[in-house]
Amino acid sequence: MKMSKQFPLNALRVFEAAARLGSFTKAGDELGMTQTAVSYQIRLIEENIGEPLFLRRPRQIALTEVGQHLAPKVTEAFEMLHDAVASARGNAEAALLINSTATFASQWLAREIGTFQLEHPNIAVRLVANDAIIDFNKEAVDVAIRSGMGDWPGLASHRLMRVEFTPMLSPALAETVGGVRTPRDLLKLRIIDPRDPWWSLWFRAAGVDDPDLDGRPGSRLGAQAFEARAAVAGQGVAILMPEFYSDDVALGRLYQPFELRCSDGHDYWLVYPHARRNAPKIRAFRDWILGKLDPDTHRDAH
Structure with missing residues (x-):
C-alpha cells in the first residue's frame, strides 16, 4: 500500500463513522452528510491507500480485511484526539x-x-x-x-x-416457622421473586429438585438491593450476595441460614x-x- 503524504483527515472521520455504524446512510446521518458525500469521502481514502476498505453489497456494506485492520486504529486515534483537545481546554479532568x-x-x-x-x-x-x-x-x-x-x-x-448468592432473611421471619434448619424449610416462607434464575440454581445445588417455584406467588422488585430491603422488613426470603449486606447481618436484621453459595x-x-x-x-x-x-x-x- 502506498499512502499520500496529504492524507484526507476529514475522510477518515467519515470512514470511522461508517465502519462503526456499519452503514453509509447512518454515517451520513451522524455527520450531517448525504450518502453520496459519504461514498465520495470513502473513495478518497481507498484511492489514497490503494485498497478497497468496504465490500459493497445490496443494502449493506462490510469491511474488507484491510478495513478491519484500519477501523479500530482510526477509532482509537480519534478518541485520543478528542481527549487531547478536551485536555487542552481544561475539561478532560472535569x-x-x-x-x-x-x-x-x-x-x-x-x-x-x-x-x-x-x-x-x-x-x-x-x-x-x-x-x-x-x-x-x-x-x-x-x-x-x-x-x-x-x-x-x-x-x-x-x-x-x-458474584455468589445464597438465601437471606430476617431472623424474626425464620421464627414464624420454628426456624430454618434445612433448605426445604425455606419453602414454608414467602419467596421474593421466585422466578429469579438464582433460586432454581441454588435449590438444585442444595439437593431440592422440586421446589415448584413457578407456581408460587411473588414480587419482582427489579434490583437485588430492593429485594434485600423487603427481606429486612420481613416480607420474605431474598436470594442475595452476602458481601453487600454485612451491615444488616451485624445488626441482626438479616441472616444467612446456609453456607452454600452458588454462581451463574x-x-x-x-x-x-x-x-x-x-x-x-x-x-x-x-x-x-x-x-x-x-x-x-x-x-x-x-
Whole structure:
C-alpha cells in the first residue's frame, strides 16, 4: 500500500463513522452528510491507500480485511484526539460519568466513591444507576459497571467482584416457622421473586429438585438491593450476595441460614471503550477501584 503524504483527515472521520455504524446512510446521518458525500469521502481514502476498505453489497456494506485492520486504529486515534483537545481546554479532568447497576451503586460504590474524590479533587463524579446495557457510542458515559462474563466487543473489562448468592432473611421471619434448619424449610416462607434464575440454581445445588417455584406467588422488585430491603422488613426470603449486606447481618436484621453459595458465571466488571483506556480520568478511576476491591483483580483484565 502506498499512502499520500496529504492524507484526507476529514475522510477518515467519515470512514470511522461508517465502519462503526456499519452503514453509509447512518454515517451520513451522524455527520450531517448525504450518502453520496459519504461514498465520495470513502473513495478518497481507498484511492489514497490503494485498497478497497468496504465490500459493497445490496443494502449493506462490510469491511474488507484491510478495513478491519484500519477501523479500530482510526477509532482509537480519534478518541485520543478528542481527549487531547478536551485536555487542552481544561475539561478532560472535569467530570467522570459512571453508569452502574443499581445494586452495586447502592451497596458498594455510593459508600466508597468519596475516597476517590478525596484522592482526585479535580474530577467531579456523575453517577447514573440502572441495569441497562449502555452503548458507549451513543451515550455520554466514561465507564460502566456491568454484570456479565466480561466479553463485550470493543470494551476493556476488569473483574471487580465475583458474584455468589445464597438465601437471606430476617431472623424474626425464620421464627414464624420454628426456624430454618434445612433448605426445604425455606419453602414454608414467602419467596421474593421466585422466578429469579438464582433460586432454581441454588435449590438444585442444595439437593431440592422440586421446589415448584413457578407456581408460587411473588414480587419482582427489579434490583437485588430492593429485594434485600423487603427481606429486612420481613416480607420474605431474598436470594442475595452476602458481601453487600454485612451491615444488616451485624445488626441482626438479616441472616444467612446456609453456607452454600452458588454462581451463574456472571460477575461484576468495570468496562470502558478500549480506545479510551489511557484517558487520565478513566485510568485514575480504574486504578482506584481495582486497588480498593482487590489488588489481585488487576490480573482479571480482558
